[in-house]
Amino acid sequence: MAINEASAEQRRLHDADTAAVPWRRWGPYLSERQWGTVREDYSPGGDAWDHLSHDDARSRAYRWGEDGIGGFSDDKQTLCLAVALWNGRDPILKERFFGLTNSEGNHGEDVKDYWFYLDATPTHSYQRMVYKYPHQEFPYEDLIATNRARGREDFEYELLDTGIFAEDRYFDVEIEYAKAGPENLLGRITVHNRGPEAASLRLLPTLWFRNTWSWDAPEPRPELRARPGGVEAVHHRLGTRWFTVLGDAPLLFTENESAGSGPYVKDAFHRYVVHGDTAAVNPDGIGTKVAALVTVEVPAGGSTVVRFRLAEAPPADTDPHAFDRVVDRRRAEADDFYRALLAPELGDGERQVVRQALAGMLWSKQYFGYDVERWLAGHGRDPLASRGTRNGEWFHMICDDVISMPDKWEYPWFAAWDLAFQSIALALVDLGFAKNQLNLLLGRRYLHPSGQIPAYEWNFSDVNPPVHAWAAYLVYELDKSRNGTGDHAWLESIFHKLAKNFTWWVNCKDHDGNNVFQGGFLGLDNIGVFDRSAPLPTGGYLDQADGTAWMALYCQSMLSIALELSRQDPVYLEQAQAYFEHFAWIAVAVDREAGGAAMWDEGDGFFYDLLRLPDGSAQRLPVRSLVGLLPLAAVTVYETTLTSRHPQLIEGIQDFVSRHPSVSSVFSGGRVNGRHGEHLLALFDETRLRRILLRLLDEEEFLSPYGIRSLSRHHRDHPFEFRVGDHTFAVGYQPAESDSAMFGGNSNWRGPVWFPANVLVIRALMNLYVGYGDDFTVECPTGSGVKMTLFEVAREISDRLIRIFLPGPDGSRPVHGGQDIYASEHWRDLITFNEYFHGDNGAGLGAAHQTGWTGLVAVFPNVFAGLTGIDLLDNGMTGVLRSAQRTEEEQA
Structure with missing residues (x-):
């Protein structure tokens, strides 16, 4: 297909791949759980789940990444955007999805919230998801205690089993993102009240900088500051961005710092919203984390909309209708993209x-940051003599990438052979990203000098099946059949790296x-x-x-x-x-x-x-x-x-x-x-x-x-x-x-x-x-x-x-x-x-x-x-x- 005949999304992909237009720079690159990961574990015994738990996460600054609900960030996770919620009854502000740790669940780690990804384009010009948030108090303790009491032969005790969704007493929080341009991100949150009575909700679109200034090799501290027309975000590498929320909503400022490090710390919004602690936020309108506090009263069966924007300059037009026209146009372009992509013989159900x-x-996709040498040093270990420490022999690894x-x-976290299979599916929509992913783990920052591919962060030295050559050739063939010619240079490059890994298998x-x-x-x-x-x-x-x-x-x-x-x-x-x-x-x-x-x-x-x-x-x-x-x-x-x-x-x-x-x-x-x-x-x-x-x-x-x-x-x-x-x-x-x-x-x-x-x-x-x-x-x-x-x-x-x-x-x-x-209307x-x-x-x-x-x-x-x-x-x-x-x- 000639590029002038392609869909708008196909043209964006073409521009990203051939003209370096940064359409992929911003995307859904936040994790849904940064706590309980190896990267954030600095415990003596290596117990990642207990070292930084769900309860700790709201008050301890992460080092290597961030998490959030419906999160977006730049591709280095410098500046992050997500949604926080409070139904007026929960004991904590809902800033991240909840689940059980490996020791709490009767079948291991087990997420308990319900959310669904409904749409996405490969340049992230349009994204849509929905989260099911109950009206009643979230049963955190019940879920932990009941699952802990069950054995491996028992079913897991799920949020649905608690009856909290009875009579449809919950909100559907629909989160959409649309790009008006590569650096101009629009967010629209539509809150649907599915219940039989009116219900109120506190909604906090939240912007913050990942903490890169409190550790070894610190960087200059960035700044968020209240200005006329919104929030100015200034970072020494990212430059200046503007965050605005349409309508009147108070802005809350604090620092993305661990509790105890100063008067304004990471859990300030939890303390302010849930406990009414007005001293928790900075009255001077400055910090490294900010949220707009939007209170909505949603009638039974009704909905309300909150809109926000992150861009390089303050918006010239704050008309909500103009805002919605951009979001709706991107949604229609996503329809066009998939209409052309999927075989016409497919039925509606298959589509x-x-x-x-x-x-x-x-x-x-997720930004994955993990400098193993620095991580080992944080354990007080000599990176060159750290055998016996988790991943000690992988001190050469420096991960700083968006990974599927x-x-x-x-x-x-990435898993080596999972990534190969994922690349095959991703190749259907984004050949450039699929090729990048297959090449990534074979590059010098990841591949061990011996030729071994790192398996996953719990133990990079575990051995995953060697499927990357098969996946690479398959992606090459798809590229060739779609475009008439294959990417010979890419195939040649990956072949030589694969040969090194093949030799490792033969030798080891x-x-x-x-x-x-x-x-x-x-x-x-x-x-x-x-x-x-x-x-x-x-x-x-x-x-x-x-x-x-x-x-x-x-x-x-x-x-x-x-x-x-x-x-x-x-x-x-x-x-x-x-x-x-x-x-x-x-x-x-x-x-x-x-x-x-x-x-x-x-x-x-x-x-x-x-x-x-x-x-x-x-x-x-x-x-x-x-x-x-x-x-x-x-x-x-x-x-x-x-x-x-x-x-x-x-x-x-x-x-x-x-x-x-x-x-x-x-x-x-x-x-x-x-x-x-x-x-x-x-x-x-x-x-x-x-x-x-x-x-x-x-x-x-x-x-x-x-x-x-x-x-x-x-x-x-x-x-x-x-x-x-x-x-x-x-x-x-x-x-x-x-x-x-x-x-x-x-x-x-x-x-x-x-x-x-x-x-x-x-x-x-x-x-x-x-x-x-x-x-x-x-x-x-x-x-x-x-x-x-x-x-x-x-x-x-x-x-x-x-x-x-x-x-x-x-x-x-x-x-x-x-x-x-x-089988019900809003779940089917x-x-x-x-x-x-x-x-x-x-x-x-x-x-x-x-x-x-x-x-x-x-x-x-x-x-x-x-x-x-x-x-x-x-x-x-x-x-x-x-x-x-x-x-x-x-x-x-």
């Missing part, structure tokens, strides 16, 4: 799901140097019989089926990238052959017996981890889980043109195979060439594929009505048990929360549906379809008598996943777990995108706002809408997101 999923993805978060309350996670890998827990909390990231109770180690499969997929992805780069530089053909050879050795190793056992179980027709014992023997751990399904994901199809374009590569591969009998024996089983001339790489042949699919598509095993389960339902009646001395370790099917505290919190992959694994399975099926074609059919579900091609199976799984979020015949969405209130269109989903009924579980990897649901409808198996065969599809339209180069 709603996709748009809210992407809204959650875009709202969940899994969730801004329960997971307000292959215990015996035999091309079988031991990655550790690999993000799959509670999936195995043992904690796979800890020393085993038997001694020895695990040869991991999933770790080995991840590395096989890594080889395939690096091979794909090298082949693409070789279009412009033939030197990359040598790299391509090297990654092919490494994949071949992994394929050989998967079949090889070690200690008397191999990963593939011929009797079960499934892959399993191998427990390698100190005496040199080994035994399979026959737990049918994602661990054994992931080898299915290590499959990639390469175009038919590969042979004609790179004959020397094909000759080199053929020579390599012929010179190594073990490799030749593996690849003679049909693992190289597909049915239509494509080159297919996989860890299995057709016979094994059919056996894996028997279990995958069995509704009494992996195939749920709502996608692929993380553990086979077979283990409901047949739990696996393993005895070590007097202790029995067990794994049983648990479709909801786990009863095991192996990883603490709500970590659980013992039955629920989890989106990243489903994406990888769907991708594998589509690649396999390209290789095997329409002649290859299987029963789906197993035993049903219904025959499907692998493309049809992929579409069936996709449809089941989307069904989680769509209203059923009775109007309820499975994700809401049968809660009646979600609000969707949560949870961390994972009940393996039998699709109810949302885990983190309630995990729009991160679950945001992948936005991918499926758009991929499959109007797409047929013939399209895939015609295009030699190399991944889930590859367009059904050929590029001009491929047609030629």
Whole structure:
């Protein structure tokens, strides 16, 4: 599409990417929970949750970031904007969302407030969310005490369970942001009273500077000062901004300083509004934190609007109608943007799901500041000799970026492999940001000198699956299909960084140097019989089926990238052959017996981890889980043109195979060439594929009505048990929360549906379809008598996943777990995108706002809408997101 024909939002994206117009400079970059994070933990024992709690948060200045309700800030979180509320009954001013700490919740950390992201554009020119705020006193103590008294086998006690929303006695606080220009931000808060009686509310649009002046290496103190026409905000780097609230409202000033540091401190507005302490605020109209105190009386069923602006100059026009015209225009432009983005074949229900999923993805960006060396120094540790301190070996890390978060309350920090999956969904709306995110953790400020990617702030040294190469190539392909050419320079740059990480895996996670890998827990909390990231109770180690499969997929992805780069530089053909050879050795190793056992179980027709014992023997751990399904994901199809374009590569591969009998024996089983001339790489042949699919598509095993389960339902009646001395370790099917505290919190992959694994399975099926074609059919579900091609199976799984979020015949969405209130007028269109989903009924579980990897649901409808198996065969599809339209180069 020509830029003059693009939507207004597409033009803004183009200007941001090509002309450095700072449309992304301001965005929803505040966390929803900065308290209880590692960054703010300076305790001797490293107990982040207790060192700075929710109760402490209102009175202690943060060091590394800020939080707030519906927050906005600049991309360095210098100047922050958010909304505070008081219903006249609560014991505290509502300045941040409430939830339980890891020790308070019966399933770990657990947010209790209800809010929903409804709309967002990638430049944040328009954002909309709604928060449900009760009229009655918020039951803080009840939520803590009742959940603390419940066990892991009990349901969580939620705010809805308290009855506080009875008779609709609550406010819908709708928060909108719209940009009149890159540096001109408009905020509109519409308060709806859903109850049967009039109700009053104190509303505080709040502006403050992040405290960068009270720590080591202090910066000059900025200033907020009352001026005619508003508040002047002056900062030595940011310059001058003006904050104005339309209408008459008193301004309250204080300092963003911890309690006890002076007369005017962080909790001043709480003390002033809730306790009537007028001495808490600065009468001179100066400080580093300011709020306009707006009191509204909202009639039953009525609404009222509060408007504010943050800009480079005082507004020339304070007409509320002119203000609303800008906000409404940006909202209409968001409609135009998504109308052009989404496939016309999508129904209204699917469009709603996709748009809210992407809204959650875009709202969940967060500024992440964390200088590990300075943090270690704050613990009194020498950064160069700090092993034994959390993240001590990562002293080189300096984080100062906007990053896509899994969730801004329960997971307000990046997680390496989550970020790769999130980038795929974000690429649908903002290719530039998606590429930036994939590149970020591979850059010099993040990647360890050894080549390891940092996992997440609780332990950067944990090992996440190496999915970045796969994600990078997928994003590149989407860019290429959308724009006609791919970003070769970006792909080349990321390839070299990925090569460093690949080498780290080979050097550090292959215990015996035999091309079988031991990655550790690999993000799959509670999936195995043992904690796979800890020393085993038997001694020895695990040869991991999933770790080995991840590395096989890594080889395939690096091979794909090298082949693409070789279009412009033939030197990359040598790299391509090297990654092919490494994949071949992994394929050989998967079949090889070690200690008397191999990963593939011929009797079960499934892959399993191998427990390698100190005496040199080994035994399979026959737990049918994602661990054994992931080898299915290590499959990639390469175009038919590969042979004609790179004959020397094909000759080199053929020579390599012929010179190594073990490799030749593996690849003679049909693992190289597909049915239509494509080159297919996989860890299995057709016979094994059919056996894996028997279990995958069995509704009494992996195939749920709502996608692929993380553990086979077979283990409901047949739990696996393993005895070590007097202790029995067990794994049983648990479709909801786990009863095991192996990883603490709500970590659980013992039955629920989890989106990243489903994406990888769907991708594998589509690649396999390209290789095997329409002649290859299987029963789906197993035993049903219904025959499907692998493309049809992929579409069936996709449809089941989307069904989680769509209203059923009775109007309820499975994700809401049968809660009646979600069928009512003001809740029915609000969707949560949870961390994972009940393996039998699709109810949302885990983190309630995990729009991160679950945001992948936005991918499926758009991929499959109007797409047929013939399209895939015609295009030699190399991944889930590859367009059904050929590029001009491929047609030629």
